[in-house]
Amino acid sequence: MPRTVAAHRQAVVELLAGAATTKTTHRVPLLDALGQALAVDLYAPLSLPPFANSQMDGFAVRSQDLADGGARLRVAAPVPAGVAPAALASGFAAPIMTGAMIPEGADAVVPIEKATPNSFPHPTATDAVVDLPAVLPGTYVRTSGSDIVKGDLALAAGTLLGPAQLGLLAALGLSTVEVPEAFRVLLVTTGDEVVEPGNELTPGKIFDSNGTLLEASMRQAGLNVIRTGISDDDPSSLLKVLHHHTKEADQSVDVIVTTGGVSKGAYEVVRQAMAGQPVDFLPVAMQPGGPQGLGTFNGVPFLGFPGNPVSCLVSFEMFLRPALSRVLGTPAPRAVRTAWLAEPLTSPDGKHQVRRGTVASDGVLRMEGGAGSHLVHALARANALVQIPGDVTELAAGAEVEVWML
């Protein structure tokens, strides 16, 4: 029985979880943490806002002074942003700027547009007065702690640190943040038929796209990628590379990913190289990307992806990327949404099919290319992976499907 997609994903999670627990964390400047996960729960070292402040340019007042339908008040010294103002005496209104601290005693702000006159007197004027309407307590006041209270959880461990999250840390006065050290992945593409781009292509050969496609995906997922060039179909060449990156502690990687050489043909270099290591080669009930290798090589977690580029991308997106999200907190899981088929489709019975498609903003989904795992031009046009469960063999136009946005 082929393994289900969910069971294989869980196996990858378990494989990586062990490696993840041995990783240390380190403290980096905020911007260096962009796209990484927070390593620890982070509690607010101060409240936001740190003090009650004005939401408008206007007059800070004691609302009680205006309770009788408004009143004429004497104008106090203005309160710019950035200073601690004097307390506001009864009968006075203090010109106040947006973001400036509400003076002690004041409990509301009347916007300048509602004042008569509707402009601020000269800052040095000492005898100015202003007519203001009645105002409810709290009006246009941002109270201290209305966004977050000192001591509350600001961000949970594992939170992906994007612009808004880093902005929050900065607002809390933090200039550095604790993140896990990046996972180091050894990426080896294999095959006698595969040629490095930029070289000459002789008959029967193809250019290696897996290396570029996977390295780019892995970099976007925050991995530290070590490439070794293309390994040919001689197992001893591959073994030499794998031993080099697993035997010496200071060279050692956290996970090994190979492409190709995992199916049942006559020249399966990855299968041959893994002989004697605790590695399973098994069918997963998925198309493309059915043949998968999983285990450890010299104790280092190993994943063997199939050799076609679409299979590689699907293997990465269906197994490694979600496992990294689960185990490390990054990258963020793919956005999952519902879409509706523009055209009918068929899918093999008993296999979870992962098709490529383009979802429009109204949710209508068009397929890009057929099911073939070699269709890399079609893949390059797609913005989504289309998930067709194993027990679905036919879907009509308009049918609802789950898609993962790329």
Added chain:
Amino acid sequence: MPRTVAAHRQAVVELLAGAATTKTTHRVPLLDALGQALAVDLYAPLSLPPFANSQMDGFAVRSQDLADGGARLRVAAPVPAGVAPAALASGFAAPIMTGAMIPEGADAVVPIEKATPNSFPHPTATDAVVDLPAVLPGTYVRTSGSDIVKGDLALAAGTLLGPAQLGLLAALGLSTVEVPEAFRVLLVTTGDEVVEPGNELTPGKIFDSNGTLLEASMRQAGLNVIRTGISDDDPSSLLKVLHHHTKEADQSVDVIVTTGGVSKGAYEVVRQAMAGQPVDFLPVAMQPGGPQGLGTFNGVPFLGFPGNPVSCLVSFEMFLRPALSRVLGTPAPRAVRTAWLAEPLTSPDGKHQVRRGTVASDGVLRMEGGAGSHLVHALARANALVQIPGDVTELAAGAEVEVWML
């Protein structure tokens, strides 16, 4: 009349378009182009697949030989991937591996599972035979050019280069790609009340979150960000910084972004510094982020964002990011989708409101925090910007709204 959101965005597009046309392009290794836009239309230098190849491990055959319901064929020399095989004579079947070149004369592949015996003879055996069933021409053959034909448009200028697009270029044999030089942006946060994170906070002051939030957003958008630290409310300090980065050609930036100092209060440093420059300060019918500055300083495009962190993020996402997408091709426009309100909401008449919310995979949308532009903790929980048009004042629970996924 305040300017509409669409009109202001168009003004930003026009402002940047001039700067973009003066940028040169350069050729970089594929992985260095990750997240950038392709500078030129790119045509396929070869077909993909470059040659007809097998989709399965099996036997390459002349389908005509099996037309009578199948036949016993002599086994030819095996065809591994990566070699140019000899032509297939009539009456023979060639063991062939997935991805290997279909021999001249062969027009179909019978999978090994359908052969009798269902395993390959030893490669050196000379007298082996195999029983194969009938097969339609073309079965399990990936024809040359079935993904893309040599000379066809592979990727259009402006295409965002992600893993799949770079993988396609690699498959086409390309090791480098032409991308525009990155835009250089000068980012200046302003305000006497603003303190750099990591320092002591005295009463009335707040930490600068705008700098971190915008620098992170700009880096993700592919901009080359130059930070200057916080400029105080003395226009001469700000002018010194702006002149330094615009007067000398080798120092010059492509766009200037400031935060704060653009509204109608008494201490508006950016407005003061821009006196004598062709810059407009205008209200946009949007909340938050209504007050905006736009023009040029010493001929360099200038955008003045308001001072609250949420206003800064909304200004970036509503104006600068889409304008960059339109003018440079990167970053990709935000994914736009439809969502359904979990709770009712109200919105001010005549203003396009941009709220923050979290969209679940089923499309149900919950608001994060209120409308206040200081709510950066609420912002850090959101995954979407919620677009409430200016003529909408009330929406019921379940109402459909447009969201931009962050």
